[in-house]
Amino acid sequence: RTHEAVLERENNFRTFFDSMDDLVVVARADGEIVCSNAALTRTLGFGAQSVLGRKLAELYASERRAQVDEFLAQATAGTPARWGARMIDARGEEVPVETRLWAGQWNGQSCVFGVSKDLRAEQDAQLRFEALFRNNPALMTVSDAAEWRFVDANEAFLRRLGYSPNEVVGKTAE
Secondary structure (H helix, E strand, O other): OHHHHHHHHHHHHHHHHHHOOOEEEEEOOOOEEEEEOHHHHHHHOOOHHHHOOOEHHHHEOHHHHHHHHHHHHHHHOOOOEEEEEEEEOOOOOEEEEEEEEEEEEEOOEEEEEEEEEEOHHHHHHHHHHHHHHHHOOOOOEEEOOOOOOEEEEOHHHHHHHOOOHHHHOOOOOO
16 A cells, blocks of 8 residues: 555656646756756757756857856756846747756655746746837836836827927826
8 A cells, every 4th residue: 555655756756847838847957957847848849858867058148058057056056046138948049037056855865946937928928028019009108016116108199289398207197
């Protein structure tokens, strides 16, 4: 019965781990990847086994690899790290991500857990919003919810009311 319970817990863990949309890795202190989830292989297009044994920094754009190693050392020393960067998929294309690293234990050994959020959908939504906002013929502004100060105004607003951006941004409707 104990063996069956362990197998069930392992199956539950793997199901949860692989159902996540975020890219998850477990790496040794030297950055060698010892475990990853299905989202990482699905998003980056690498075979599940081809990621194991690679260095974590190899998954990132070449100009950021030294920084990834610095964050890995920081996390290993007990200070969690968080940064925005670009991972490189199997085709060599960039995938914008926000990554968090923190120290932990895996199979009784020190490790670093890494979770990277794929930011492509958010960036696409931001670009669509920006295009709709800038090019909309309706007068539109964006305000800070706390103080109701304008943080932006579209071209139609500025043109129709005769203001420059400097005359609007930071002001209230009053």
